[in-house]
Amino acid sequence: MRGLKQFPGKAWALLLIGMLSIAPPQVCAQEGTAGTQTILHEVGAGARVFGLGRAFVGLADDPSAIFWNPAGLEYAPRISFSLFHTPLVVSGASYDFIGFLYPTLQLGTIGIGYARVGVGDINVVTEYNQVLQGVSADYDFSEIYIAYAKKVWYGVTPGITFKVQRQSFSYTNQVTSAFGLDAGLMYRPESDSPFLKNLSFGFHFQNLVKPQLKLGANTDTLAYQLTFGMMKSLPIGQSGKLNILFDYAQGEFEGGVIHAGSEYVFREMGTVRVGFDQGTPAFGAGLRYKFLDIDYAFGNLSTEGDFGASHRFSITFNLGKSREEKIFAANEERKRRERELVERTKEDDRQQRIAQNLRQGKEDLQKGNYFEAFSDFQQVMADDPFNKEAKALFDSTRTLIDDQIEKRSQEAANQALDKGLAAENQKFIQLHFKQGHIHLQNKQFTDALKEFNLALERTEDDSLTALISEAINTTNRQLNAEVRKLVLAARQEFQKGNYSDALRILSEAFLLSPEAPELKDEIGTLTRRIKLQQYTVKGLALLELGEYQEANVVFEEALKLDPSNEAIRKYYEQTQRELGTKREKMDPESERQYLIATEHFLAGRYDKALEIWKALADKYPYNKKLQDAIKTTEDRINRTRGNQ
Secondary structure (H helix, E strand, O other): OOOOOOOOOOOHHHHHHHHHOOOOHHHOOOOOOOOEOOHHHHHOOOHHHHHOOOOOOOOOOOOOHHHHOHHHHHHOOOEEEEEEEEEOOOOOEEEEEEEEEEEOOOOOEEEEEEEEEEEEEEEEEOOOOOEEEEEEEEEEEEEEEEEEEOOOEOOEEEEEEEEEEEEEEOOOOEEEEEEEEEEEEEEOOOOOOOOOOOEEEEEEEEEEEOOEEEOOOOEEEEOOEEEEEEEEEEEEOOOEEEEEEEEEEEEOOOOOEEEEEEEEEEOOOEEEEEEEEOOEEEEEEEEEEOOEEEEEEEEEOOOOOOOOEEEEEEEEEEEOOOHHHHHHHHHHHHHHHHHHHHHHHHHHHHHHHHHHHHHHHHHHHHHOOHHHHHHHHHHHHHHOOOOHHHHHHHHHHHHHHHHHHHHHHHHHHHHOOOHHHHHHHHHHHHHHHHHHHHHHHOOOHHHHHHHHHHHHHOOOOHHHHHHHHHHHHHHHHHHHHHHHHHHHHHHHHHHHOOHHHHHHHHHHHHHHOOOOHHHHHHHHHHHHHHHHHHHHHHHHHHHHOOOHHHHHHHHHHHHHHOOOOHHHHHHHHHHHHHHHHHHOOOOHHHHHHHHHHHHHHHOOOHHHHHHHHHHHHHHOOOOHHHHHHHHHHHHHHHHHHHOO
C-alpha cells in the first residue's frame, strides 16, 4: 500500500495520490513490492542537511544525526532539541521531525526522535474511478527513533538507531507496525598532522535490520542503503572555519549517488551553506543566537528532480552547558574535592600532632625533662598558636628551666674555691643560656646553638653541663625537624614545576643546617635535580626557537651538573650539529672529498659515499652538512636493502 518509490520517472504527486487513493482492498491503486523506501527516508531530517546537499554522514553533530548517522551523536557539544517541518507536494500533506539528544561525560550519548508524514481528507474512489461523495480518509506514516553512540577507541565511535514504524489508513481501519535498525560509524583521527587534523569519516547502514510492513495484501520490506561520508574542517582566519563534506550513497536496488556540500561558520554565530544533491544545487544558511539555532535551506524536495525547489526551516534549542564546559566543571570539582581532602587530611594530622605533642610534653614535664617538654609545647604552639593550655605549660616550663639553670649555677658557684671568678662565670653561663633559650623559642636554631655552646665552654659543673647538653640536643632535634619540613616543601614545589620556589626553600634549609652531612647531601642532590630540570626546559625552548647558540650554552651547563645524563648529551650534540655549518667549515681538500662522495651517492654507490662522509665526520664531528648527508645515505641503504 505504501508504494512511495515504485514509479520511476513519475512525479511525486502521482506517487502520493497513487499511494493515498483507496478502492476496495482487492483493487488498491498499487500493490507494495519488496525493496521500497518510505517518504521519510526520501525527505530526511533537518534544514541544515538540505543546505549541504544531504552530505552529512561525516559530520552529523546535531539531533538529526539520529536519522543520518547515529555515531555522530557523540560529537554533539550539548543537550539539543530540534524541530523540523516541511510541506509536501499534495495539499494537506506535511512532514515533521522532532529530535532530542543527551550527551554524557562517560556513558556516551542518547538520542530519541519522532518523524511523521500525514495526509488528511483524501478522496475515496471506486474501482471504476468514481469519487465517493462525502467520504474521505486519512493516511499516516511515522517512525520512533531510539539512538545511542559511544566513543570506544582511537577516535572510533559506533552508533545504532532502533526504530519503530507505524502505518495506518483510516478508510479500511488498517494499521501495521514494524521494527528496524540502523547502524553507523564515525572515525576522527587523533593526530596533530595538518592532513589528519579536523578530518572525519562516517559510515551509515540504513535498514541493517529491515522493517517489514503489511497494509493490505502484500508485505513491504524496506531496502537498505549504505552511505560513506567524509568531512574536513579548515580554519579560516581567526574567527571562522570551512567544513567540506562529501557523501557516496549506494542503495540495495539503486545505483550510487553523490552528495557534496560545504558550510562556512563565522564565530559560531552565522553559517552559509552550499551543496549539490545528485547534481542539483542547494543553498542554506544558519543563525545562532544564545541557545537557539535557526537553519534555512532551499532546494529540491525530490532527489529525482521531479518538482521545483522549496524552502525549509528547522529550529534547534541548545540547552545547558557544553560537553567541554561540563568536563572543565567536573575537573574543577574534582580538584576542589581533592583540595578539601588534602586540607582535611592536613587538619587531621595537625590535630593528631597537637594531641601527641601535648601529651608527650606533659609526660616529659612530670619526669623533669624540661627541655624535652619545652620542645613539645613549642611544637603544639607552632601548630596551634591560640592553644591556651600549651601556652601556659610552655611558660611554666621555661620558668622551670630558668630556675633550674640559676639553681645549678648557684650551687656551682658555692662549691668553687674562687668565689669571684665562679660568680662571673655563672653570670656568663646564665646570660648565654637565656639568650640561647630565646633564640630557640624564636626558632633561630643556629644562633641558639652558638649561645648554648658558649655557655657550655665555661661550664665545669657536671649537672650544669648535662642541662646545657640537653638544651643543645633539643635544639639539634628541632633544627633537623625544621630542615626536613623545608626539604619536603621544596620537593612539593619541584613536583609542581615551581623550580625557583623550590631552590629558595632549599637555600633556607641549607642556611639552617650547613654542617649536617646527611641533610647537606640530600639538599645538594635535590638542588642539582631542580637546576638540571630548569636547564632542560630552558634549553628545549631555545632549541625550538632556533636559538642554537644560547641552547648550546644552557645544555653545556646542564652537563656540568650531570655529565652522565645521556638525554642532555644528545640535546647538546644536536645544538652542536645545528651550529656546525657555522663553526666547522671544511678545508678545500675535505670539500673535494665531499663532492666525490656526492657523485658516488648520485650514481647509487651508497656504501662508498657513506665511507667517505664518515671519514670526514671524524675530522669535523659537528658539521651539520656531513651529519645530514650521513643520515640520508643510511636511510637510503636501509630502504634499498629492505626492498630486496
